[in-house]
Amino acid sequence: MYGWHGRLLRVDLTHQKVSIETIDPKLLKDYIGGRGLAIRYLYDEVDPQVEPLSPENKLIFTTGPLTATTAPTGNRYMVVTKSPLTGALAHSNSGGDFPTWMKRSGFDMYIFEGRAERPVYVWVNEDAVEIRPADHLWGKEVPETTETLLAETHPEAKVACIGPAGEKLALMAAIMNDKHRAAARSGVGAVMGSKNLKAVVAMGRKNPAFYDDAGMRALSVELSKEVGVDVKKGSNLRIYGTAYVPQVTNALGILPTRNFQSGVFEGVDKIDGVALKNTYLITHKPCYRCPISCGRLTEVPEGKYAGKGEGPEYETIASLGSACGLDDLAGLLKANYRCNELGLDTISTGLTISAAMEMYEKGILTDEQTGMPLRFGDADAVIEMVNRIGYRQGFGDVLAEGSYRLAERYDHPEMSITARKQEFPGYDPRGSQGMGLLYATSNKGASHMEGDVAYEEVFGVPVKSDPLSTEGKAELVARFQDAFALIDSGGICVFFAIRYVFTKERMVWPVRLTQLLNLTTGANYTPEEAMQAAERVYTLERLFLLKAGSGPEQDTLSPRLLTEPLPEGPAKGRVVELDKMLPEYYAYRNWPGGIPAPEKLVALGL
Amino acid sequence: MRVRVKLIANYMKLLPPGTKGNTVELEVAAGATIGAVLMPLGVPLDDSTVLLLNGYQAEADALLSEGDVITAFSAIAGG
Ligand code: SF4
Numbered sequence: 144m145y146g147w148h149g150r151l152l153r154v155d156l157t158h159q160k161v162s163i164e165t166i167d168p169k170l171l172k173d174y175i176g177g178r179g180l181a182i183r184y185l186y187d188e189v190d191p192q193v194e195p196l197s198p199e200n201k202l203i204f205t206t207g208p209l210t211a212t213t214a215p216t217g218n219r220y221m222v223v224t225k226s227p228l229t230g231a232l233a234h235s236n237s238g239g240d241f242p243t244w245m246k247r248s249g250f251d252m253y254i255f256e257g258r259a260e261r262p263v264y265v266w267v268n269e270d271a272v273e274i275r276p277a278d279h280l281w282g283k284e285v286p287e288t289t290e291t292l293l294a295e296t297h298p299e300a301k302v303a304c305i306g307p308a309g310e311k312l313a314l315m316a317a318i319m320n321d322k323h324r325a326a327a328r329s330g331v332g333a334v335m336g337s338k339n340l341k342a343v344v345a346m347g348r349k350n351p352a353f354y355d356d357a358g359m360r361a362l363s364v365e366l367s368k369e370v371g372v373d374v375k376k377g378s379n380l381r382i383y384g385t386a387y388v389p390q391v392t393n394a395l396g397i398l399p400t401r402n403f404q405s406g407v408f409e410g411v412d413k414i415d416g417v418a419l420k421n422t423y424l425i426t427h428k429p430c431y432r433c434p435i436s437c438g439r440l441t442e443v444p445e446g447k448y449a450g451k452g453e454g455p456e457y458e459t460i461a462s463l464g465s466a467c468g469l470d471d472l473a474g475l476l477k478a479n480y481r482c483n484e485l486g487l488d489t490i491s492t493g494l495t496i497s498a499a500m501e502m503y504e505k506g507i508l509t510d511e512q513t514g515m516p517l518r519f520g521d522a523d524a525v526i527e528m529v530n531r532i533g534y535r536q537g538f539g540d541v542l543a544e545g546s547y548r549l550a551e552r553y554d555h556p557e558m559s560i561t562a563r564k565q566e567f568p569g570y571d572p573r574g575s576q577g578m579g580l581l582y583a584t585s586n587k588g589a590s591h592m593e594g595d596v597a598y599e600e601v602f603g604v605p606v607k608s609d610p611l612s613t614e615g616k617a618e619l620v621a622r623f624q625d626a627f628a629l630i631d632s633g634g635i636c637v638f639f640a641i642r643y644v645f646t647k648e649r650m651v652w653p654v655r656l657t658q659l660l661n662l663t664t665g666a667n668y669t670p671e672e673a674m675q676a677a678e679r680v681y682t683l684e685r686l687f688l689l690k691a692g693s694g695p696e697q698d699t700l701s702p703r704l705l706t707e708p709l710p711e712g713p714a715k716g717r718v719v720e721l722d723k724m725l726p727e728y729y730a731y732r733n734w735p736g737g738i739p740a741p742e743k744l745v746a747l748g749l
Numbered sequence: 750m751r752v753r754v755k756l757i758a759n760y761m762k763l764l765p766p767g768t769k770g771n772t773v774e775l776e777v778a779a780g781a782t783i784g785a786v787l788m789p790l791g792v793p794l795d796d797s798t799v800l801l802l803n804g805y806q807a808e809a810d811a812l813l814s815e816g817d818v819i820t821a822f823s824a825i826a827g828g
Pocket residue numbers: 216218238239428429430433434435436437438636637638639
């Protein structure tokens with residue numbers, strides 16, 4: 144077999160049993176790998192109605208055929224499970240080193256099932272797999288856990304683990320790999336915590352051969368060269384990381400500000416990539432063998448916010464920063480570092496704190512309930528709440544359930560900025576209509592990583608699309624959702640993929656991505672077949688949602704986005720015109736009433 | 750008439766020397782277009798640039814009025 148190992152590792156935590164299974168080659172061809180292969184297994188093995196934090200739920204780590212290859216950014220893995228935050232699907236993506244090491248351990252996928260009686264970690268060194276006690280790690284934060292495990296296993300191994308947040312089942316807990324990279328969203332860390340699984344450590348030297356070794360190497364070199372030319376010209380991602388984006392979204396009036404009460408933040412110059420570069424940036428840092436290198440290594444050298452780590456990404460600036468009214472860069476960095484150390488998703492954490500701040504300022508929450516004043520712009524309050532969420536102390540115990548449950552609890556659902564109970568990323572959809580449709584229909588709840596049409600509406604890639612118009616957005620969103628399913632199933636990074644291995648034909652067309660897949664696996668896809676496989680993946684995920692009870696009635700957004708117009712900026716007066724776009728979307732997908740038509744399922748082989 | 754030009758991130762280096770921050774106010778001829786203002790600064794006016802006029806997507810041939818704000822940044826995925 145080429146490209147894939149065709150093997151998975153199954154770890155039964157309840158019975159402390161490890162088994163190795165072969166994967167049906169037809170499944171690999173039909174679902175590609177990564178996110179696609181994982182949903183096939185999850186759908187077949189887990190009742191979608193399962194309680195997400197029960198032993199009956201399964202936690203899947205999955206790589207794609209392009210993970211650990213020479214393809215630029217072939218360094219991704221995904222964590223797939225039923226989400227405790229949304230009650231729908233979780234599929235959270237991360238890069239760094241761990242995914243490559245996981246693939247080299249000789250497996251395409253790890254499936255963790257059941258629940259260990261005591262805390263454990265799993266050490267995978269090729270076929271030597273051990274379930275080891277982790278009592279001594281329980282309660283430890285991410286950096287210490289990672290270092291201890293490297294000392295206990297092998298200095299060249301790589302670690303994915305949870306922090307206190309995951310142990311305590313915070314619904315926005317992430318799984319952190321290589322200390323600073325996160326499979327962040329939808330509470331995947333809580334699922335890991337519910338299984339008493341503290342960490343997974345991987346290494347190995349096994350890699351599947353390429354079907355066409357010379358061809359794969361040639362195309363990889365060609366693509367790396369193209370990236371190199373852009374980087375040389377002065378690419379924003381290299382110079383500023385994603386931290387350059389707040390200026391762009393602020394100019395469009397869609398930078399989340401004070402819990403989405405506005406899209407224009409007066410303090411943007413103090414927390415953007417330029418400010419970062421002039422102050423706390425040490426250097427850029429890539430995921431494994433990535434020529435773009437958008438990661439930021441930063442340090443606040445002294446003072447009460449002293450710390451060092453990676454970030455902030457744009458999404459963190461928008462959530463812990465402008466959404467919380469914060470223009471103190473050092474404070475924002477500290478909050479970011481603490482999220483990473485505790486193992487928290489910065490987006491959901493930031494927007495839960497921002498919801499609490501709005502509720503506090505409007506008198507819905509009192510000091511007695513919150514334990515301290517929660518005012519927009521107060522960095523100390525943000526950091527303190529991050530700490531309390533991570534350890535579920537005091538009011539943090541309430542916030543750890545996310546903004547949806549917070550707002551419901553106090554009878555103000557409009558304060559939670561969510562879709563399928565998951566907090567929004569950093570694009571106010573009232574001024575980027577396609578993003579509104581995307582959030583409403585995403586299988587994982589509000590997310591930019593499931594078909595980021597901001598590429599077109601905001602960044603003009605591969606072509607420009609008017610962010611205020613609803614025209615053509617149904618098709619655009621569906622096409623991007625499928626394209627992202629393909630990228631996530633393949634195992635490369637979206638930043639690279641949309642720009643370099645898709646063309647703008649039929650909105651997004653995976654010409655060179657298909658070549659990469661074929662050179663690696665020999666599967667001989669046409670671009671049509673590759674996109675059809677992606678649609679199969681997306682549709683199967685939708686079927687999981689329907690069975691989980693997260694169907695068409697959930698294809699909506701928090702009331703604020705549908706009824707409260709933006710008060711200022713270019714998108715002033717706008718709400719999301721979801722009622723216009725959603726029927727068009729269902730029609731484009733052939734999902735009458737939001738349910739895939741029988742003939743659609745037949746065509747996709749489902 | 751006067752207009753403001755905001756060049757974001759890697760385009761900041763195209764601003765006139767001595768500019769503070771990412772925005773400069775310029776005196777331009779009445780009836781000038783976005784392109785006429787940005788061309789001398791060396792801002793690429795093809796698909797590799799996204800242009801906004803007062804926060805709305807615009808093309809290089811859009812006519813300017815007193816007080817307008819032009820924003821330009823390079824088209825690149827990432828966020
Ligand atoms: S572009 Fe950034 S996130 Fe993507 S692989 Fe490269 S360094 Fe990692």
